[in-house]
Amino acid sequence: MTDWKHIDEMTKAWIKEAGEQIRESLKNTLEVSSKSNANDLVTNVDRETELFFIEKIRQTFPSHRILGEEGGGDEIEDTNGIIWVIDPIDGTMNFVHMNRNFAISIGVFENGKGKLGYIYDVIRDELFSAQIGEGAYLNGDKLDRLQETSIETAIIGVNPFWLTNNMRIDYQLLHRIVKDARGTRSIGSAALEMASVAAGWFDAYIALRLSPWDFAGGWVIVEELGGKVTRLDGKPLSILEKSSLLVAKPGIHETIIQKYLNNFVERKE
Ligand code: 2AM
Numbered sequence: 001m002t003d004w005k006h007i008d009e010m011t012k013a014w015i016k017e018a019g020e021q022i023r024e025s026l027k028n029t030l031e032v033s034s035k036s037n038a039n040d041l042v043t044n045v046d047r048e049t050e051l052f053f054i055e056k057i058r059q060t061f062p063s064h065r066i067l068g069e070e071g072g073g074d075e076i077e078d079t080n081g082i083i084w085v086i087d088p089i090d091g092t093m094n095f096v097h098m099n100r101n102f103a104i105s106i107g108v109f110e111n112g113k114g115k116l117g118y119i120y121d122v123i124r125d126e127l128f129s130a131q132i133g134e135g136a137y138l139n140g141d142k143l144d145r146l147q148e149t150s151i152e153t154a155i156i157g158v159n160p161f162w163l164t165n166n167m168r169i170d171y172q173l174l175h176r177i178v179k180d181a182r183g184t185r186s187i188g189s190a191a192l193e194m195a196s197v198a199a200g201w202f203d204a205y206i207a208l209r210l211s212p213w214d215f216a217g218g219w220v221i222v223e224e225l226g227g228k229v230t231r232l233d234g235k236p237l238s239i240l241e242k243s244s245l246l247v248a249k250p251g252i253h254e255t256i257i258q259k260y261l262n263n264f265v266e267r268k269e
């Protein structure tokens, strides 16, 4: 039997240690470079933080596998066994430009099912965590289960890019949601937007293209609170695939899919 409580305690200590190192790193000049395009940034701190977790996990749990954004982990093609899905810094553009509004995000899965989830807002020192079946927490405080809500009173997280002409969605579908919602917000870190749904600050979060490390931690946390986490066509997420994402309180999740996005078709590439 896997001792999830033990893994949870170790992980929280590692996250706090990594967060301390990231805060220290902001005193020095960051080495920034681009990946897939000029706005897709990575820094030495993204890479160093990922390696920090990989070393800890390999030493402590040598049979576990690791999927990390910066590529220091394993090639993962199936969901067998225990897999750590790690985004060392989610919101790298915020990290570089604003020195805030970024997070460490970690999800731990067993045979494809979420077991542990973490999102650490490094600057605010706010750790969102969940162990499936044991509740979700913000630092020491237990988070409330998410209640049904409607679009008219909702604050919805969405990146304004998806409201412009793009290849993934008829953006007018999103215009209708934005008009009907009480308000919209954009943080620029998918993990912190999912944490905002977990905390009840947001009622929903919509994204058109994310990778497993963007949503892995938040997926576990929001589901533990009774929230809904799926693709925009309502189908389940996978830690093996990039996809769209709809994270929401109950009620509003069904409304968004049935009333606004019933024609949405997920694009594979
Ligand atoms: P990242 O900072 O870890 O790359 C920004 O809108 C959000 O989208 C962040 O959570 C960011 O994660 C994520 N994202 C996913 N793919 C991205 C890409 N190609 N370029 C920039 N941000 C990306």
Ligand code: CA
Binding pocket: 040, 041, 042, 069, 092
């Ligand atoms: Ca990135």
Ligand code: CA
Binding pocket: 087, 089, 090, 091, 190, 213, 214
């Ligand atoms: Ca990310």
Ligand code: CA
Binding pocket: 046, 069, 087, 088, 089, 090, 091, 092
């Ligand atoms: Ca990242």
